[in-house]
Amino acid sequence: MKKLFALTIITIFLLGGVSFVSAEKENTGTKMDTCRIEIKMDEKNNKAVAEVYIVNTKATTAFTVPLRFGNGKSPIICDSISYKGTAVENFAVRAGNIDSTQQTLLVGLIADISGSGLTLKEGSNLVARIYFTLTNTKQTTEIVLDTCTYKPQNDLKMVYRVMKKGEKPRIKDVVPIFDNRNARIKIKAS
Secondary structure, eight states: OHHHHHHHHHHHHHSOOOOSSOEEOOOOSSOOOEEEEEEEEEGGGTEEEEEEEEEESSOBSEEEEEEEOSSSSSSEEEEEEEOTTSTTTTOSEEEEEEETTTTEEEEEEESOSSSSOOOBOSEEEEEEEEEEEEOOOSSOEEEEOEEOOBTTTBOSEEEEEEOOTTSOOEEEEEOOEEEEEEOEEEEOOO
């Protein structure tokens, strides 16, 4: 049973295939599942760091956060994605894919493939840091990180493992709210 669950999660997130579970677009109550991006600028060194937070109302077993950081010609380079010192540092799968040509990236995480029961605990959790270098530009530019579809079919989503007494565990696919109000990278003209 645990192996089947792990294989299902891996198939959904790493291969990017069509999900066979329905997406839950509703968030009820006062707490809402959210993916929030916050930028920290280092203008002196032409660097920026995007911190990715997941605010989850239930323990989460996996999620994907695809982001666009330009239009393919924007004066910014994504250097790396790091999970060190975050709430997902011990996750079984920590994928960070960067497509420099399309200026897109994918944060993809799976908590557990061994059956240990590891999850991302409910709350507001820092899950990734994304490092950028800002390149020279003739005019001041502002880039807003936004969600996208990362090749082939990875969209913003979270996965819960639903277990009801007497039933087989199942996967519930949730589309969180995307909050990029603080996801602006300002590049000054040089």
